[in-house]
Amino acid sequence: MHVADLTPEYAADIATWRYPPPYQRYDLSEAAPLLDPANGFVALLDGAELIGFRSFGPDGQVPGGRYDDSALDTGGGLRPSRTGRGLGRQALAVGLAYGRERFAPPAFRVTVAADNERALRVVGSSGFVRVDEFAATTTGLRYVVLVRPER
Template identity: 90%
Template sequence: MRIVAMTPGYAADIATWRYRPPYQRYDLTEAAPLLDPANGFVALVDGGELIGFRSFGPDGRVPGWRYDDAALDTGGGLRPSRTGQGLGRRALAVGLAYGRERFAPPAFRVTVAADNARALRVVGSSGFVRVDEFAASTTGLRYVVLVRPEG
C-alpha cells in the first residue's frame, strides 16, 4: 500500500463510489475537488489498484468547530468494496507516514462522524485522542475531533 499523486482518472473513479447506509454521506460525486491542490488529496494504491484516498488540509474540516493550525487535518476513505476488511489501520498508517514526511506537522487531527464506530475504532487504536465533540453547522450531525501529537 502506498500514496501516489491524484490523477484525473483516479478522481473520476472515486466520484463513482457509493457507500451503503449509513455511510452514504461519504459519497463524493464530483472529481474536480479531488484534483484541486488546495484540498490536498492523494490516491492510495495497493498493487497498482486504486483502493482509497487521503486528504491533508482544509478538506478534513467540518463546518462548526474552531479549527486552528496546531495540527494538520487529515481525512480519507477506502473504496466501498474494500471497507470492513481490516484495511483501515494500515491505510491510515500509510497516510500518516506520507503526511509526516511531506508536511512535518506537530500533530495530526481527524474529524469523524460520531456514529461512525468503525472509523473511531481505527483512529483511536492509531494513537488519536478525543479532544471534543460538536454539531456540524451545516447538517446538525455530531462529529468527534481527535488529535495525535507527533513529537
C-alpha cells in the first residue's frame, strides 16, 4: 500500500463509492472537493489499484468542533469493498508516514463519528487519544476528536 497523487480519474472513481448503512454518511457525491488542493487529498494504492484516500488539512474537520493549529487534521477512507477486512491500521499508518514526511506536524488529529466503532478502534490502537466530543452543528451527530503527538 502506498500514497500517490489524487488524479481526476481517481477522484471520479471515489465519488461513485457507496457505503452500506450505517456508513452511508461517508458517500461523496462529487469529485471537485477531492481535487481542491486546500483539502489535501491523496490516493491510497495497492499496486496500481485505487483502494482508498487520505486528506490532510481542514477537510478533516467537522463543523461544531474546536480546532486549533496544534495538530494537522487528517481523514480518509477505504473503497467500500475493502472495509471491514483489517486494512484500516495499515492505511492509516501509510497515510501518517506520508503526512509526517510532507508536513512534519507536531501532532495528528482525527475527528470520528462517535458511533463508528471500527474507526475508533483503528485510531485508538494507532496511538490516538480522545481529547474532545461534540455534536456537529450541521447534523447534530456526535463526533470524537482524537490526537496523536508526533514529537
